[in-house]
Structures are given as structure tokens and as C-alpha cells.
Amino acid sequence: MKSYGQYCGLARAAELVGERWSLVILRDLLVGPKRFNELRQGIPGIPSNLLTSRLRDFEDASVVERVLDGRNVVYRLSEYGHGLEPIVVGLGRWGARQMDVPRENEVPTDNSLAAALLTARTDEKVQAFSVEVTAGPATAHADVSATAVSVATGPFPDADLRLGGSSLRRLLADGDIDAAISSGAVTAKGPATLLKEFTRAFSTPLDEVAHNLP
Amino acid sequence: MKSYGQYCGLARAAELVGERWSLVILRDLLVGPKRFNELRQGIPGIPSNLLTSRLRDFEDASVVERVLDGRNVVYRLSEYGHGLEPIVVGLGRWGARQMDVPRENEVPTDNSLAAALLTARTDEKVQAFSVEVTAGPATAHADVSATAVSVATGPFPDADLRLGGSSLRRLLADGDIDAAISSGAVTAKGPATLLKEFTRAFSTPLDEVAHNLP
Numbered sequence: 065m066k067s068y069g070q071y072c073g074l075a076r077a078a079e080l081v082g083e084r085w086s087l088v089i090l091r092d093l094l095v096g097p098k099r100f101n102e103l104r105q106g107i108p109g110i111p112s113n114l115l116t117s118r119l120r121d122f123e124d125a126s127v128v129e130r131v132l133d134g135r136n137v138v139y140r141l142s143e144y145g146h147g148l149e150p151i152v153v154g155l156g157r158w159g160a161r162q163m164d165v166p167r168e169n170e171v172p173t174d175n176s177l178a179a180a181l182l183t184a185r186t187d188e189k190v191q192a193f194s195v196e197v198t199a200g201p202a203t204a205h206a207d208v209s210a211t212a213v214s215v216a217t218g219p220f221p222d223a224d225l226r227l228g229g230s231s232l233r234r235l236l237a238d239g240d241i242d243a244a245i246s247s248g249a250v251t252a253k254g255p256a257t258l259l260k261e262f263t264r265a266f267s268t269p270l271d272e273v274a275h276n277l278p
Numbered sequence: 279m280k281s282y283g284q285y286c287g288l289a290r291a292a293e294l295v296g297e298r299w300s301l302v303i304l305r306d307l308l309v310g311p312k313r314f315n316e317l318r319q320g321i322p323g324i325p326s327n328l329l330t331s332r333l334r335d336f337e338d339a340s341v342v343e344r345v346l347d348g349r350n351v352v353y354r355l356s357e358y359g360h361g362l363e364p365i366v367v368g369l370g371r372w373g374a375r376q377m378d379v380p381r382e383n384e385v386p387t388d389n390s391l392a393a394a395l396l397t398a399r400t401d402e403k404v405q406a407f408s409v410e411v412t413a414g415p416a417t418a419h420a421d422v423s424a425t426a427v428s429v430a431t432g433p434f435p436d437a438d439l440r441l442g443g444s445s446l447r448r449l450l451a452d453g454d455i456d457a458a459i460s461s462g463a464v465t466a467k468g469p470a471t472l473l474k475e476f477t478r479a480f481s482t483p484l485d486e487v488a489h490n491l492p
Contacts, residue, residue, distance in 0.1 A: 068302060069323055069383055071414075072390035073374025073397065073482070074366060078301040081369065087292040088282060109283055125376070126487075144375070144485070151368045152288060155295065158361050160287025162339070169283055176286035183287065200285075268287070271358070273340075 097140035174217035178204035225254035237270035311354035388431035439468035451484035
């Protein structure tokens, strides 16, 4: 970790979160604690030695803790690290404002999809339900309570609602579930009432100018 | 700008703000629009070609605009770039939680001090006043209104309140203005009533464990 030489809270924070891959690692740890190999395999293209180095910096700064989970060592956010949740969520919403269709070679990961559900949760009070979402190679699921959400990676076949398809981003932007279903852009399995609840519980604004940007 | 290859709002944001020096540049632009040389001179140690490259990436992503200010070209945050304000402020507060005394060779800059005032503004409704703050080589000032604050770099000799000294960080953490003044750790010029208003208007929590950390 290299210092910016500035006696400044933002500069100190930037030493930790403002290095290449740092925010992506922190996003995945926000979704849940993980073993080293789970982290590495969940982030295509991350160099193993860079991941090691970032985790060491996070540990030294008390952002991440190494703990035993059964016989495995897992990395998890500390109380201080969890203080980054509103920042990671806010940055996710900010980046998503300009993100319409995927760029070439861009794919969602299980963790990015789970984080997208966390980021998209509105303040709306809704009926509790569980939902599984599939987008390309990625699957995640969420337990929605009246005013909150908890998310995890991977499938959840018993979910009350299962959604898939190529246009989930648009659905989160415009909330038009009827159009999404009838055009075939989104596939759904579950009660129609829960489809409406989904669009009330999850929303991620998309700037007008971002439509059709690469 | 290098892509993370992830179809994810956070990854897209990280391509912009998660590169070395990016957050420090964005902090200084949040304080106010600046010419290239003002930016460069305000950030000790930043390589000129790196600053050029970051500004180009910010422009390409519509985060920063280049506009004419008289005969000078200045860089300023776009409407989209201003969307980063709560994130930069939140990160500043998060970093400051673990920042007690300066590390060796660490100094505040005019812009970091101005940003610290922006970051520290509480939700308290206070009497309007202006304040100039000096910390080591850095000076900044703020116009405090009932519920908000605007900040700028440099001196403001006509300020209603002028504060200086080596322990402003502690004062922002504990709000104990009497102790700060009587010990000589903070010097003040202005009405005693405004000193109290200052401690109500500005606060930046410091974690217990951070006390006396290097």
C-alpha cells in the first residue's frame, strides 16, 4: 500500500479502496465471507498475487478479518469494513446509471448479480418473498423482507419467484414487467402478484443518455 | 482505462474511481473547478502525465467537463460527476474514522482541508457564520448556512471565526472546544458563541482504536 502523503480521510480511504481491483474484491466480500479460492475464482482475470496483496492490505488496515469457518480460513469484512456498504452500494448505483447493454466481452458474475440485487433494493415496503435471478452465466438469489434484503450467490430452486433473461437491467430501470414478459426479454416463474412486488422492491435508475451506449 | 470485463455498475464505477489518484483528483474537483496547473500544484507528487490521463478518462465518461472560465480552460464535475459527492464525503468520513495524528511526512493540502470541512458538516441547524481554518501549510474556509456548508481553499481574513493549530482533528472528534483552547492545541479568533456553533456544525467521528495509531 502506497501513501498519498496527505493527512486527509479521503486520501487514507483511497489508499485502500482506490487501488486496482480493490472495489471489486470488497463488493464480493460484502455479498458474503469467502475462502481465498472462492474469491479468486469468482473474479475472472484477477491475478492471484494481486488478490493476496490486496487482502493483506485490507487485513493490516482492519478492513478484513481472517477467521476459521469449520476447517477453512475465510475472509470477511470487519465491523470497520462493513462501514463501506453504503459507499459500495452508492458507487454501484452511480456506475449503473450509465450502464445499459453489456459491452463486448462483459459478463455478470454471481457476486456482481447478488450485489446488483443489494444495490437495487428500494425503500418501498413490500410483501416478503424470495427470488432467484439468472443473467447469462450468473445466478444469485435474495430474501426480501418488508423493508430490507439479504442476498447470496448461486441458485435457489425453491424461490417464490424465479427470473431470467437478457433485459433485467432495463426492467430494473423502467419497472415495466408486463412489457418485459410479453416481449420475451424476461422470463418469470411465480405468481403475478410477486412480479409486481419485485418491481417495487428493486429499482436501479438508468440515465436517458445511457440508452444504447456501448 | 482498463475494463474489468464485468457487466456490473460497481465494476464500471471502479474503472473510473478505483485507479490510483482518481479519488484525490475527484475530491479536489468537488471543492471547485480548477485549471490543469491548479490541480497539479494542489496535489503534491502526482505525475503530470497521470493527471492528464485521468482527466481524459473522466471526460470520456462524462464525469468531468472542460469549460472556459474567462480565457482559461478549467475542469469541473459534470452533473453526473457531482453524483459522486455523497460517495466522496462518505469515504472521507470512513477514512477519517481511523485517522488520528498525521503519519510521518503526511500533510494536509488546501483542498483536503476544504474537503474535510465539507465532510464534517453535521445535520445540526446552526446560526450562519463564516470560518477560516489553518492546519500546518494548509488553509481553507467555509460559509456555513443554517443547514448546509460551502467550502473553498485559501485564506478568508474577514471570516467571523478563524481557527488554527495542530489538534483540529481531535476537536472534530470530541467537540471539546474549551479543552482545545485552554491547552493551546487550537487557537481561535472570534466570538465564543461561534466556537460552540462550530463544534455543532462540524464533527468527524474517530474510532476508539484509532487513538494514537501512527
